[in-house]
Amino acid sequence: MDLSPPRGTRDFFPEDLRLRAWLFAHFRAVAASFGFEEYDAPVVESEELYIRKAGEEITGQLYNFADKSDRRLALRPEMTPSLARMVLKKGGSLSLPARWFSIPQCWRYERTTRGRKREHYHWNMDVFGVAGVEAEAELLAAVAAFFGRVGLGPTDIGIKVSSRHVLQGVVSGLGVPDEQFASVCVLVDKLEKVPRDAIADDMAALGLDDAMVDAILDALSLRELDGLAAVLGEEHRAVTDLRRLFDLAAAYGIAEWLVFDASVVRGLAYYTGVVFEAFDRGATLRAVCGGGRYDRLLSTFGGKDVPACGFGFGDVVIIELLKDKGLLPDLPPTLDAVVFPMREDVRHYATEVAARLRRGGSSVDLLLDPKKMKWAFKHAARRGARKLVIVGPDDQAAGTVRIKDLDSGDQRDVPITEL
Numbered sequence: 001m002d003l004s005p006p007r008g009t010r011d012f013f014p015e016d017l018r019l020r021a022w023l024f025a026h027f028r029a030v031a032a033s034f035g036f037e038e039y040d041a042p043v044v045e046s047e048e049l050y051i052r053k054a055g056e057e058i059t060g061q062l063y064n065f066a067d068k069s070d071r072r073l074a075l076r077p078e079m080t081p082s083l084a085r086m087v088l089k090k091g092g093s094l095s096l097p098a099r100w101f102s103i104p105q106c107w108r109y110e111r112t113t114r115g116r117k118r119e120h121y122h123w124n125m126d127v128f129g130v131a132g133v134e135a136e137a138e139l140l141a142a143v144a145a146f147f148g149r150v151g152l153g154p155t156d157i158g159i160k161v162s163s164r165h166v167l168q169g170v171v172s173g174l175g176v177p178d179e180q181f182a183s184v185c186v187l188v189d190k191l192e193k194v195p196r197d198a199i200a201d202d203m204a205a206l207g208l209d210d211a212m213v214d215a216i217l218d219a220l221s222l223r224e225l226d227g228l229a230a231v232l233g234e235e236h237r238a239v240t241d242l243r244r245l246f247d248l249a250a251a252y253g254i255a256e257w258l259v260f261d262a263s264v265v266r267g268l269a270y271y272t273g274v275v276f277e278a279f280d281r282g283a284t285l286r287a288v289c290g291g292g293r294y295d296r297l298l299s300t301f302g303g304k305d306v307p308a309c310g311f312g313f314g315d316v317v318i319i320e321l322l323k324d325k326g327l328l329p330d331l332p333p334t335l336d337a338v339v340f341p342m343r344e345d346v347r348h349y350a351t352e353v354a355a356r357l358r359r360g361g362s363s364v365d366l367l368l369d370p371k372k373m374k375w376a377f378k379h380a381a382r383r384g385a386r387k388l389v390i391v392g393p394d395d396q397a398a399g400t401v402r403i404k405d406l407d408s409g410d411q412r413d414v415p416i417t418e419l
């Protein structure tokens with residue numbers, strides 16, 4: 001039997017899980033400091049939640065199947081549809097604005113490369129019920145706060161920001177119907193990644209001729225808001241939103257992380273406004289996180305729309321980046337104590353000792369089978385224990401235990417009642 005987990009998935013041995021827990025603790029701490037509440041949803045959802053017809057990559061990567069009752073189900077490739085479903089389910093009883101976060105495991109059947117796996121976790125932060133870019137600014141501030149916490153600076157990482165209104169401004173001038181806009185965005189996102197020839201047929205199917213594609217590419221090459229204003233006009237929604245967002249970013253003290261980059265469109269169909277992506281300034285890795293505004297997702301599920309925006313931040317790319325920068329923490333195992341019964345006739349007493357220590361809040365590894373002193377010391381070192389609690393027949397008779405401090409080497413006898 002092959003002992004590897006399925007391709008693109010990971011085992012988390014205790015040393016790996018320590019790193020994951022460290023990362024998630026930062027995600028949770030940032031979310032808490034921004035006043036977000038944690039939620040969760042099932043990893044298996046009804047397949048229809050993910051069926052969108054805009055030609056997104058994510059749809060083709062679905063882990064979908066029929067269960068034993070022939071229900072069409074899928075492993076979630078992202079959390080946003082589940083979140084939208086939950087918000088719809090709450091309906092009017094949900095007090096808005098709501099700021100929620102989650103760290104779900106997600107599944108995408110994609111080609112595995114550095115930073116891309118088939119199984120990965122996404123830290124999600126989403127705001128429901130705020131129509132203005134104040135919500136996006138808050139989210140961007142949270143992303144920057146996270147980077148700061150783990151030791152990354154604005155010279156390591158940037159966040160490219162744009163708005164779907166940029167592309168909308170361009171294509172509506174070209175006569176592309178509104179209902180095709182999402183598909184155009186998905187295709188334009190691909191245009192950034194694959195040669196133009198490869199998607200020429202898809203372009204034609206959407207009614208985009210070469211001249212139109214040239215006009216789109218022209219607009220996407222903009223890197224200055226003034227340039228954008230010159231094309232679309234100062235009053236255009238894309239311009240006013242982005243100017244306001246950059247102004248707020250200055251107030252948050254995160255302006256140096258942000259860059260306006262019209263080429264950011266994002267490959268998910270549901271975005272309707274500001275979109276953003278964090279990127280490694282060394283340009284060796286794929287997007288570190290991505291998000292944006294999706295004001296019309298709920299109506300695609302038959303509900304009443306609520307303005308919403310959020311981001312997904314994967315656990316894989318960030319770990320690669322931290323590794324490259326030498327910023328991964330050293331996370332040795334830790335334990336308060338190993339309790340070592342020297343002989344089997346003191347096991348009852350040693351068990352009482354361990355139980356007392358645990359009730360007092362200590363983390364304790366009680367040796368469960370007969371061992372020699374030397375082994376107990378080695379084991380305590382391997383487990384990162386701070387103390388070795390030695391329990392012998394004399395201790396039992398005296399109602400004490402011998403506590404050896406493994407850092408200083410000091411030892412003392414302590415009455416069991418004082419543990």
Ligand code: HAM
Pocket residue numbers: 077078079080108110115116117118119120122124125126268287288289290291292309310311312313314315316317
């Ligand atoms: P996304 O850009 O598809 O957006 O994914 C968000 C992040 O998840 C990516 O930037 C990347 O860090 C990580 N990610 C995606 N696919 C993989 C993979 N195969 N392996 C490792 N990491 C991956 C979304 O999923 C949206 N639902 C985000 C969102 C939340 N928008 C609004 N709210």
